[in-house]
Amino acid sequence: MVLDAKIPDGPLAEKWTRHRFDLKLVNPANKRKYNIIIVGTGLAGASAAASLAELGYNVNTFSYHESPRRAHSIAAQGGINAAKNYPNDGDSIFRLFYDTIKGGDYRSREANVYRLAEVSNAIIDQCVAQGVPFAREYGGLLDNRSFGGAQVSRTFYARGQTGQQLLLGAYSAFVRQMKSGKVKFHPRHEMLDLVLVDGHAKGIITRNLVTGEIRSHAADAVILATGGYGNVFFLSTNAMASNATAIWRAHKKGAFFANPCFTQIHPTCIPLSSDHQSKLTLMSESLRNDGRVWVPKKKGDSRSPNDIPEEERDYYLERIYPSFGNLVPRDVASRRAKEMCDTGHGVGPTGLAVYLDFKDVIARNGKQWVADKYGNLFDMYKQITGENPYDVPMRIYPAVHYTMGGLWVDYNLMSTIPGLFVLGEANFSDHGANRLGASALMQGLADGYFIIPYTIGDYLAKHPGGGTDTNQGSFKTTTQEVEEKLNQLLAVDGSQTVDEIHKKLGHILWEYVGMARNREGLEKALKLIPQLRETFWKEVKVPGTVNELNPELEKAGRVADFLELGELMARDALHREESCGGHFREEYQTEENEALRNDEQFTYVAAWEFRGPGEPAKLHKEDLIFENVELTTRSYK
């Protein structure tokens, strides 16, 4: 099978406009004949649901949350990018495009990224019209800040709660359509499989998480907006329930999985304190604007940080990267922190942390200034660690944060299964090997508000609406498979809990498929993960029954999928014999320990095809063609 990304012809800046003209339209009177299923109601899903319902489609939505407002998008702190150039500091659509392509280390599609930059401005307009309370200047206009090392101020923000406010905006548009009856919402419903009819995605199987009821739902097209899979590592900054089940099961039904090994490890998180910790907490990247990162020069120095004199501190980011200093991109900052700890300079009880120090900025601008800017983050840090960052430096360590990989989609956001569309973090589309700060919110809303409403119409227009019901095709057999799998999980009745096994998987992935990878480690992971999977199916203990609210059963199904996905991640990381963005292969680095890309051989998207249980997945390549930017080596020195 040849992967066709369906990238429109023509000059970069005209592709999307031309394409919109070429796309087929569904006659307004016919739209109500079409039923669309959307799984996931975070930023991407809620914005898509509202927009499609406004157009007249019937939208059936599902979430394992009790309300769309609980989706993990709510937790995004820092902000959302757009090429408005309000500050008059040189931004443009092309610059946002360029920065995103470069930040992704040239492993994403030019056409997609350009379109993202192009629609970014409309997102801000839309959100403001909905009443999203973005930060403002005294003159009443919108305020911008520079974020994640960008050299222009293009980030719109709502205090440290941008994701919350954007999601509540999308949620408001969503509930408005609930009232009109165009959107139906099924809370606490988990999609457990995708149903194909004649090779097209035509429905899903869900489990009602309260009653346990398994049901089929048919539609003319299915959209997955189910978020990222960072929780495969057990510990991450994702919410506890974030998982890969929807996309993984779709993958097993034929949707290719792209670049699974591209994960983002965020440099500024609160370090792990003990073994029973359940998740990691992000400390916004904005802290690096004023905090200075350092470790003691002496290995194993156990003095309290305030007792270590200036000349015995190594401000290593400032030393190695004199021009970007503490503001180097996430992947670089994370890897350097790991290196410091691996060479014995780590601090804190576990030795797996570095300092983020605000002493200088407090001396320069006063405590109040710092409190005004970062007060909520400082409070959060204190709440979790019991230490006061105004008096002692914060301890931070990298943590899994975001997954650039996801289901492969073409320019229309359609997967390799016709009729199955994938939006938001669940797809692989725009961030290449590394995502820039404040661009995931942008992408989720671009997909939902401004891309899918056009592209899905083209698919639907070619197929008559309302033709599917749950008596057709494989609805019955798929339901049986789902039920069997649930019963199997309960039947094992072993001696290890789901969490215990999940933690073991997390250790393997963090150790061998984490911040730095090498052949030996990856090969080891490829042995260990299948073994652990076997242990899971022999040893897992899931209490209770199917027909009740059973959180352990929910988790068990998700971890079963993680145990398969983890292997694919290792396989992908092993095959990609280069370093790029968040994927750092120790064998491929420059003399100065920077990532060494291999553009000759690896300028492609790796899209993996599922070929049956126990069979290694098959690799397909989508070559990436760069006509508008030159592939350079990122340098932050």
Add this chain to the structure above:
Amino acid sequence: MQVFLKVWRQADAKSEGQFVTYTVENVTEDMSFFEMLDMLNNQLVLKGEEPIAFDHDCREGICGTCGLFINGRAHGPLRGITTCQLHMRSFNDGDSIVVEPWRAEAFPVIKDLIVDRTAFDRIMSAGGYISVNTGGVPDANTIPVPKPKADEAFDAAACIGCGACVATCKNSSAMLFVAAKVSHLALLPQGQVERKQRALNLIAAMDMEGFGACTNTGACEIECPKEISLVHIARLNREFLKASLI
């Protein structure tokens, strides 16, 4: 340290519930309250007992999913935080801790400590929005908003929809929750067009869902993890009066 839990257990909405006691050993100060429950649940599963069902997700105080009544207080003993942000260092060795779900007619118990708060979504769908469709809106900077207004609107918009205000109110009123939304949108120029109707519709929806009336006890403000101020309830009352007059 060691703590003694008295936890509300209830099989489902129809069953009667009761308190069950558990002793949890090896609790450390740096554990969150939920990590302590995770540890207990892990032990329960291994013993073949049913783990305690409780709602949670982000575990950083923003998604509004969590919410427990701990020793008679919504979200536990500290002010300005959610249950998931509570750490065991707020307790002492040997403490007895009573853990209950939100109790309100409009929030029926689903299981153990989990309640159904979908009434909140239904209230919001009655008018907690500005009626704009996707596309065709003006440039964001054509609508200037004075910074103090924008900041105040933000304070109200910070509501996470957790329901602590309802759970802590002796009337089970949802006034603070509704007021936060009405206030947020009434303060912004974009919200003016539907301002009156919004106040009327949201109050009507709140009544219909079975939430009680507000008698200004102020308990909600004290327990609200986002410290949403009673000022917003005063504004809601004014909005409602003004809208009812015509």
